[in-house]
Amino acid sequence: MVVAGNYAYVALDSDGLRIIDVTDPANPFETGFYELPGFAAWGVVVAGSYAYVAYGYSGLRIIDVTDPANPFEAGFYDTPGLAYGVAVAGSYAYIADEDMGLRIIDVTNPANPTEAGFYGSAGWAYDVTVAWNHAYVSEGINGLRIIDVTNPANPTEAGYYDTPGVTEGVAVAGSYTYVADNLGGLVILRFHTYHVNLPQVLRTIP
Secondary structure: EEEOOOOEEEEOOOOOEEEEOOOOOOOOOOEEEEEOOOOOOOEEEOOEEEEEEEEEEOOOEEEEEEOOOOOOEEEEEOOOEEEEEEEEEOOOEEEEEEOEEEEEEOOOOOOOEEEEEEOOOOOOEEEEEOOOOOOEOOOOOOEEEEEEOOOOOOOOEEEEOOOOOOOOEEEEOEEEEEEEEEEHHHHEEEOOEEEEEEEEEEEEEE
16 A cells, blocks of 8 residues: 555555545545456555556556546556566566566556566565665565666665565655565564665564
8 A cells, every 4th residue: 555645556466456545534535446356465565647556466547646536557568477566766667476586677668667687586576666776676575675777677685684584565755664574573684775785674573
């Protein structure tokens, strides 16, 4: 789920993308939706006039939400794995594609997205976020992997942290990385500016 402007965009499994008007938080209501029958929506981000949806076995779906009451598909890219998580930075969408790792999709032309590069996963990639030219990928039992995406055509591993549990979600804010680690709880990390392979564990909240 992500909030942009007066709307919340919710990836709701087999019920697809639901667009909720939250102008009045005490009285939210659905204003529009997009469904792809037979597939499950797992993750969503919004950039500009588009919602980028990680749609499981149907890959990346790019939905034009200029009119939230009437969203429609602008383009898609069928990733080779199971698209769980998605992040967008600049002209690229980054897909956590389960056993097929991190897929980097050029979305300069939303009607014709193409794969720019990829980085294979040691485990199952569940979620991804991008900050400072690095993609932070939660890889389940294999922890948190940090990928340098300065050159999207040739991503390389910059760092790694083996969390105590099973990493299922990740977010970055400022100097901190927040990892949803299943039974390991919330793990908060701070990486040295020039040494992302040397994290400082600030706190683990079970």
